[in-house]
Amino acid sequence: MQPVIEVENISKQYLIRHEKGLPYQALRDVLVRNAKQILKPGKPKTIESFWALSDVSFQINSGDRVGIIGRNGAGKSTLLKVLSRIVTPTKGRITLRGRIASLLEVGTGFHPELTGRENIFLNGAILGMHKAEIKSKFDEIVAFSEVEKFLDTPVKRYSSGMYVRLAFAVAAHLEPEILIVDEVLAVGDAEFQKKCIGKMKDVSGSGRTILFVSHNLPSLSSLCNKGMVLHKGTVNLPLSPIQDAISHYTKITQHLAQSVISQRTDRQGEGGIRFTAFNLLNAQMQPIDIAVCGQTVIFKLDYCCNKFEAKQIAAAIGIYGLDGQLFTVFANEYAQGNFATAPNSGSMYCTIEKFPLTSGKYALNLIVYCNGIMHDWVQQAAMIEVDDGDFYGTGKTVASTHRSILVAQKWKME
Amino acid sequence: MDKSIVIEPGNEAANYWKDIWHFRSLFYFLAWRDVLVRYKQTTIGIAWSIVRPLLTMLVMAGIGWIFNAPIPNGIPRLLWVCAATLPWQFFSSAFSESSGSLVANANLLTKVYFPRMIVPISSVIVCVFDFLISVSIMLVAMWYYQYMPALQIVWLPFFMVLLFIIALGSGLFIAALNVKYRDFRYVIPFIVQFGLYVSPISFSSTDVLQHAGIPSYIKLLYMLNPVVGVIDGFRWCIFGNISIQWTSVIISVICAFGILMLGIFNFRRMEKSFADVI
Numbered sequence: 001m002q003p004v005i006e007v008e009n010i011s012k013q014y015l016i017r018h019e020k021g022l023p024y025q026a027l028r029d030v031l032v033r034n035a036k037q038i039l040k041p042g043k044p045k046t047i048e049s050f051w052a053l054s055d056v057s058f059q060i061n062s063g064d065r066v067g068i069i070g071r072n073g074a075g076k077s078t079l080l081k082v083l084s085r086i087v088t089p090t091k092g093r094i095t096l097r098g099r100i101a102s103l104l105e106v107g108t109g110f111h112p113e114l115t116g117r118e119n120i121f122l123n124g125a126i127l128g129m130h131k132a133e134i135k136s137k138f139d140e141i142v143a144f145s146e147v148e149k150f151l152d153t154p155v156k157r158y159s160s161g162m163y164v165r166l167a168f169a170v171a172a173h174l175e176p177e178i179l180i181v182d183e184v185l186a187v188g189d190a191e192f193q194k195k196c197i198g199k200m201k202d203v204s205g206s207g208r209t210i211l212f213v214s215h216n217l218p219s220l221s222s223l224c225n226k227g228m229v230l231h232k233g234t235v236n237l238p239l240s241p242i243q244d245a246i247s248h249y250t251k252i253t254q255h256l257a258q259s260v261i262s263q264r265t266d267r268q269g270e271g272g273i274r275f276t277a278f279n280l281l282n283a284q285m286q287p288i289d290i291a292v293c294g295q296t297v298i299f300k301l302d303y304c305c306n307k308f309e310a311k312q313i314a315a316a317i318g319i320y321g322l323d324g325q326l327f328t329v330f331a332n333e334y335a336q337g338n339f340a341t342a343p344n345s346g347s348m349y350c351t352i353e354k355f356p357l358t359s360g361k362y363a364l365n366l367i368v369y370c371n372g373i374m375h376d377w378v379q380q381a382a383m384i385e386v387d388d389g390d391f392y393g394t395g396k397t398v399a400s401t402h403r404s405i406l407v408a409q410k411w412k413m414e
Numbered sequence: 415m416d417k418s419i420v421i422e423p424g425n426e427a428a429n430y431w432k433d434i435w436h437f438r439s440l441f442y443f444l445a446w447r448d449v450l451v452r453y454k455q456t457t458i459g460i461a462w463s464i465v466r467p468l469l470t471m472l473v474m475a476g477i478g479w480i481f482n483a484p485i486p487n488g489i490p491r492l493l494w495v496c497a498a499t500l501p502w503q504f505f506s507s508a509f510s511e512s513s514g515s516l517v518a519n520a521n522l523l524t525k526v527y528f529p530r531m532i533v534p535i536s537s538v539i540v541c542v543f544d545f546l547i548s549v550s551i552m553l554v555a556m557w558y559y560q561y562m563p564a565l566q567i568v569w570l571p572f573f574m575v576l577l578f579i580i581a582l583g584s585g586l587f588i589a590a591l592n593v594k595y596r597d598f599r600y601v602i603p604f605i606v607q608f609g610l611y612v613s614p615i616s617f618s619s620t621d622v623l624q625h626a627g628i629p630s631y632i633k634l635l636y637m638l639n640p641v642v643g644v645i646d647g648f649r650w651c652i653f654g655n656i657s658i659q660w661t662s663v664i665i666s667v668i669c670a671f672g673i674l675m676l677g678i679f680n681f682r683r684m685e686k687s688f689a690d691v692i
Binding site: 014027028030081082083084085086087088089090091092093094095096097098100102104105108109111113114118121122125126127128129130131154 | 418419420421422423436437439440442443444446447450451454455521522523524525526527528595597686689690
């Protein structure tokens, strides 16, 4: 039998522009850049290419439930986007045999002003269902979602749990041969998560294929029978039984816990002072892999001066979501003023007494200025993982859909 | 859908029109969503579809009256202006809505696959809906003046389709560019405002085309605005016995198809990078 998904040497290249301040490209910039190019021929150095996926190949047979595992930036989401035809690959070829549905987000296209009933139809159509198909499954969807009473209420009045349940109910009733799911189960309460996993298993029980990305290793092992590990855009472990894939993944994550910033070459700035390493410490100054929301977390930034007398040092750590959205910046300049001087090499510590981010993965950008001149800027210098914790000391965990940031910070220099 | 799908760079064109057919429900649902959402939490609701063209019409008629713009055959001025305001209002709203539609639906573009062209097309469909409602203004005005439309009225659907094509073509063209260059966000209102003054709404196109003081190349340039031909056509259909510049209608038809081709071509060319740059 032919495999349902056949991926041959897929690569995806992104061009990263370094003028990060601009949220979008304006016509003026393009005109100016082109004009500059005429005056000074040569490649504009602001554009850098980045391979989110390189040379990925695999085959999935009908009925397999495959978990795609990997750290942030490993290319999992890009792979799913390429498979769901949202972005086109730069190279390679994919053959999909069967109707495909992808669920990269819960409630894509839900409109807050529309009622639950209206959104079921809208969302169903966006996911590729026909009107008649939605009509015939309408009652089933409503029953699964457990929001019968609020069917004629605009979803903007729904609680986040109800919203997720309704959205997932629609998606769960798609009947594709191939279902692609990206971490959407991270939201919603535990009971509903179980129900969803059960529903997805039902789907694959009838010979359907599932591709599933999650950081939740327990749900991966309960849902999937096979796993594949991606690392830096390449296949690190080809399709294997799920338990093997999970243990392989755990091994490489431990290995990568210490980031090697000193070896990064894709950095900018004068270079008089440079970051060499980043570590996450707990209150006892011991290195940790995962920060816990609400607990004391210390960011340790090792640096080294290159025959340079650093003065008026302003360092900052930008914390970004995986979608590139800036959550917050920890900066000594704002928190307590610049460091007047620094030893030739050493570490800067930024202490966050109650770590304010909710569970998830975050990317860090590191930047340092001396006397107002940028000396080092490392984007995506490290990834940190955060677990839920008792931030408010009330025993309640904040839902990930209610992210907010309240920061108290202390800095010191050694 | 048992057939296999092949994803390859440069292969995006395959199955495109078939996919549009497969997702045909989406035209309806996106348009339906926009119609439903448009007037939520407004007091007078759908009456806005009447009020906006009505006020535009009154102002334009007022301007024509002040400057004493000539009207052929004793046609009531309100009717004369109304016949131009309705198509213009459709064009301006269809053009601006569809131009901004991709950016407004950015969340969809980055999360699900469907042929992207559905988004701007369905926003034009919403404007057709508004247009049909606003036609009632014309009907009421005709009843008030006891004015019977001419027999040429049977040609009205032709001009309507022509206008639809112009609005869609230019909307597709700008919508795709707007994803990458948000400058168009500022250009669009300007085009719409500019168009309101240069299109023959409070006056007739013959005032421009037969004006002795206007050089002929300006007149040709004027006719290149495809909306001019359509408005002339609307008036001809409704009022019958008036002179019409057939050249400007022919130019409109040519321009309309040119714009549509250009719009589709440009859209398909830029489409594959939408999810990456939006």
